[in-house]
Amino acid sequence: MKNPFRTTWIVLLLRAAAIALSGCLAGLLVNAARPAGLPLVLRTVTCPGVPLEWWAYLIHGQTLQPAAALWKQREAVFVDARDHTDYIYSHIPGALELPYHDYDRASMTIHPLLLHDDPLVVYGDGQPCGLALRVAKRLQQIGMHKVMILDGGFPAWEQAGLPVQRGHQRGSVGVTP
């Protein structure tokens, strides 16, 4: 009489693989069918977690001097994506505090203040594919269509000797037409 445990183990593993495979196929099919599916290969989109459609609309590489000009002329709303303690320690004067790690709570205050046509400059800690990109992505999802990411983030701004503000004073909203 054959040992049923031995044969069942092989079947067990094959069936587990089949269940996993069915999940894989479902995931790939749904991702291909949904409008904002994630690219499976990072080529045009160089950061994970960003659908191609959103990547195309993000204005990348807002370099320091043009961003500083926008800031001086109040032609863009600056958004700080770093954590609260970093914002309190130092931030770009007038920047809104919208920390990625506390986004859901902070956005309840910030979202109603933004107009969809407002140009936004989002900055973070300077990491590529970091906090600024994630907050920019969320802002795009609520319909903001002029979202820029500051190259180098706050460290680049500070190192360039541009103005910074310390302490609790919050940012102001509003773009001078």
Next chain:
Amino acid sequence: MTRTGRWSLAWWLNLALRLVIAAVFLYAAVDKIAHPDRFADIVSDYQLLPAFLVNPFAVIMPWVEVALGVWLVVGAWTPSAALLASGMTVMFMAAIVAALAIGAGDLHCGCFTTSQEGRSEAWGLLVRDAFLLAATVWLLVRSYRAEARTAMAAPEGEADAEGE
């Protein structure tokens, strides 16, 4: 009615265990499927996968959870679904341990929601996953034994019986 037959206490226990584990995995998948981009961000934060694997993982993993949840609800291939659930739970625990090792002890696990609210202590997540692992291994052992018993009891050629 036998001790391990249909409608016995053991059968009801297996059914309850199956449905609870299925509910956990199906519930865990919902928000990840709704927001794959946010789930990919959370996967990135673990710093365990190279960037090029993050999107495929974020796309596929929630649907594997759905698949095994569906199999557990249906009650077909229960030992295999339980084995897969155990494997995935071990993978989650290993990811949390690795996050602890790199000093990211206060992380957002991405277990049930992709929201950044409610960050959890890694040790708390490990304890929760340990309970889930115990349940999946328990279900694996019980349903596998039942399937093997059925296979032994069945006449030659009809040994390919389903689990309980």
